[in-house]
Amino acid sequence: MISFEFSQDQKQFAKVLRDFSTKELLPHYTARAASTEFPYDAFGKLGDLGVLGIGLPEKFGGTGEEDPVLLGLATEVLAAGDINLASAPIQVGLVGSQLLHSSDEVQERYLPTLIAGKETLAIALTEPGSGSDASALRTTATPVEGGWRLNGEKxxxxxxxxxxxxxxxARTPGTTRSQGVSCFLVPMDAxxxxxxxxxxxxxxxIGWGSIHLDNVFIPHSHLVGEEGRGFRSVMSHFDFSRAAIGLMCLGAARQSLDEAVAYSQQRETFGHPISTYQGVSFGIAEQATLVEAARLLCYKALWLRETDQPHTSLxxxxxxxxxxxxxxxxxxxMRIHGNLGYAAEFPHQARYRDVMAYLVAADGSAEIQKRIIAGDIYTRGTVGY
Incomplete structure (x- = not known):
């Protein structure tokens, strides 16, 4: 029998995060979303709650074994309060899972502070000439005595x-495509x-930006994973982050729909709440249906990962x-709220802009995802599972 039930531990964790999201994150989301300042205080509180260590080793402050469903649940719940901060468990999970294949020196230096919410780490794959075609990257890692010299732009x-x-x-000079690509931990003050x-x-x-590398020396101890296999490593981790990103966007959308439901019951026209008009209530019904369907798709992908089954296509x-x-x-x-939905002082316009980022960037464009899905379908010869 298929079960769609979360475990009691997952439910309890989600309740704690929901209270935090509602009371701590939501009231200040609009102000944070309008600022380029990284919210270190709120990030640190996520560390205190244990949400940044999901699936990372206990000795560094994490929860232990990988738990994709719990990571997705945490991200969805937090996004109702602040979609930008909700990206933190995904980012930390992506970085942390790769650092587990680095030297003890690197792990001991960065994993504890990352999980505690005291420091952030970025992932630099995309380049000006290689966005979705990430295997075409041109940043080079030239072997030298004691390590490598990195040159390029992200x-x-x-x-x-x-x-x-x-x-x-970065790639070893002379290599092409995914061959010869390695991953390096680069301190930003190097x-x-x-x-x-x-x-x-x-x-x-979130602090979107470009990174320039001008003959940057990186010692052998800062190689992450196997030399020449960095591209394959990061691609495998994107399978859980993509589903979590979907839930993150849906968490923000559900919050806007909940606010629209409440507003439509209070706002009156012609002597009646606007919720009594089908033009409003049917719109809510339609979007609730789509959100729920998309939500189940994301959780199925995470469940497949948790049970060690193929899940790249999902x-x-x-x-x-x-x-x-x-x-x-x-x-x-936004439309149900009328002019208030468009007003900068309300959160809908901020959520709309923040969600848009995940339509064009972050872990691959829609077109790249469709290419992956189509490739899987034609390999198997069926759209079924």
Whole structure:
């Protein structure tokens, strides 16, 4: 029998996070979303709650074994209060899972502070000439005595402006495509590292930016994973982050729909609450249906990962479709609120802009996800599972 029930531990954890999201995050979301300042105080509180260590070793402050469903649940719940801060468990999970394949020196230096919410780390894969085609990256890692010299530019990097260090993907000179790509832990205060802020229409607190590497020396101890296999490593981790991103966007959308439900019961026209008109209530019904369907898709992808079953295709489905569902739901909520939905002092416009980022960036565009899905379908010869 299939069960859609969360465990008691998961329910209890979600309740704690829901209280925090409602009382601590939601009241200040609009102000934070309009600022480029990284919310270190709120990030530290996430560390105190244990939400940043899901699936990471207990000796560094984590919860232990990988728990994709719990990570997705935490992200969804937090996004109702602040979608930007809700990205933190995903980012930490992506970085932390890769650092587990680094030296003891690197793990002991960065994992405890990352899990505690005291420092942030970025992931630098995208380049000006290789966005979704990440295997075409041109940043080089030239072997030298004691390590490597890194040269190149990374762009559109989340957390670039606040990161203490960055996972940089670079290739050995002379290699092509995914061959020869390695991952390196680069301290942002290392000589030759520069960064520049890139302002987007949303996700301002995340610190989107570009990173420049000018003959940066990286010692052998800062190699993450196997030399020449860094690209394959990061691609495997994207399978859980893509589903979690889908839930993050849906969590923000559900909050906007809940606010639209409450508003429509209070706002009256022609002597009746606008909730009594089908033009309003049917819109809520339609978006609630789509959100629930997209939500189940994301959780199935995470469940498949948890049970060690193939899930790359569903992870890609979870990345391209749920953010679109979320954007549409938020737009409907904005229209129900009328001019208040468009007003900068209310959260809908901020959520709309923040969700838009995940339609065009972060773990691959919709077109790349569809390419992955289509490839899987034609390999298997069926759209069924």
């Amino acid at each position: 762009t559109a990097i989340s957390w670039a402006m606040n990161a203490a260090a960055t996972l940089v993907y 000589p030759g590292v520069g960064r520049r802020q890139m302002l987007g229409m949303g996700c301002l607190p 992870a890609s489905m979870s990345k391209w479709w749920p953010p679109q569902v979320a954007r549409q739901a938020i737009e409907v909520a």
